[in-house]
Amino acid sequence: MSGHLAVVGIGPGDARWLTPEAQTALDAADALYGYGPYLDRVPARPGQSRHPSDNREEMRRAADALTHAAQGARVAVVSGGDPGVFAMAAAICEAIEAGPPAWRALDVTIVPGISAMLAVAACAGAPLGHDFCALSLSDNLKSWDIIERRLDAAADAGFVIAFYNPVSRARPWQLASAFERLRRHLPGATPVIFGRAVGRAEEAVTVTTLDVADATNADMATLVIVGSRATRVIARPGRPLVYTPRAATEASA
Ligand code: SAH
Numbered sequence: 001m002s003g004h005l006a007v008v009g010i011g012p013g014d015a016r017w018l019t020p021e022a023q024t025a026l027d028a029a030d031a032l033y034g035y036g037p038y039l040d041r042v043p044a045r046p047g048q049s050r051h052p053s054d055n056r057e058e059m060r061r062a063a064d065a066l067t068h069a070a071q072g073a074r075v076a077v078v079s080g081g082d083p084g085v086f087a088m089a090a091a092i093c094e095a096i097e098a099g100p101p102a103w104r105a106l107d108v109t110i111v112p113g114i115s116a117m118l119a120v121a122a123c124a125g126a127p128l129g130h131d132f133c134a135l136s137l138s139d140n141l142k143s144w145d146i147i148e149r150r151l152d153a154a155a156d157a158g159f160v161i162a163f164y165n166p167v168s169r170a171r172p173w174q175l176a177s178a179f180e181r182l183r184r185h186l187p188g189a190t191p192v193i194f195g196r197a198v199g200r201a202e203e204a205v206t207v208t209t210l211d212v213a214d215a216t217n218a219d220m221a222t223l224v225i226v227g228s229r230a231t232r233v234i235a236r237p238g239r240p241l242v243y244t245p246r247a248a249t250e251a252s253a
Helices: 019-028 058-070 088-098 116-124 144-157 174-183
Strands: 006-011 031-035 048-055 074-077 107-111 132-136 160-164 191-196 204-209 220-227 233-234 239-242
Touching: 006 019, 006 058, 006 088, 006 144, 019 107, 031 058, 048 058, 048 116, 058 088, 058 107, 074 088, 116 160, 116 191, 116 204, 116 220, 116 233, 132 144, 144 174, 160 174, 160 233
Parallel strands: 006 074, 006 107, 031 048, 031 074, 132 160
Antiparallel strands: 160 220, 191 204, 191 220, 233 239
């Protein structure tokens, strides 16, 4: 088999949250591909080429990286957080499935990373301590109708919900609309966590409640966690501890 492609999760923040396996994969690569700001988080190494691309160019990036690997190179595609969570690993799989047979013969490795929801949850306590789901609020690749159906189902089923991609310049209204939708299902006192840029210098984690949650607190680097009926807040000096108990009862589900 010639050529190797690693899809590498570099975690949501600084190097503390980069795993030793991810570091090894980055060190071993002849070429790095990725969204520009993610590549910027990987120190340059002499002899290693770098191929930054724009956020929306995932399929193009996947094809370029696979083509390069098929020429016999060791290629690493860099993803923030975990590469399998709303990121490049699925794009690479889509490209391989639709692409030339040579791409199926490549040695492909997915190197996991700490996903933003896990990092934000750890900052806040244990909000994902019981059943939860993750939802991207981006309606670039699915319709808003699908998102609303999933919001209704998740809230009714008692899942804690982690929202990725809550807002962007092109999508200013989605998070406010999602909060509005959830208010139909969940009590106003349901805890809401805004985790912004966790693991980076500008990290900010705030805890509020669904009735007053203000979508303008979120930006592109924010992950939002909305609790379930069971999620609890322990007041204490400084930031409270938010957690979801390990056992569900009929009353809390
Ligand atoms: N693969 C990534 C997610 C990519 S989608 C992962 O596993 O984390 C991009 C979204 O992830 C952002 O819009 C934001 O919602 C979230 N995110 C990424 N890094 C973050 C960070 N440091 N702090 C908070 N949220 C983050």
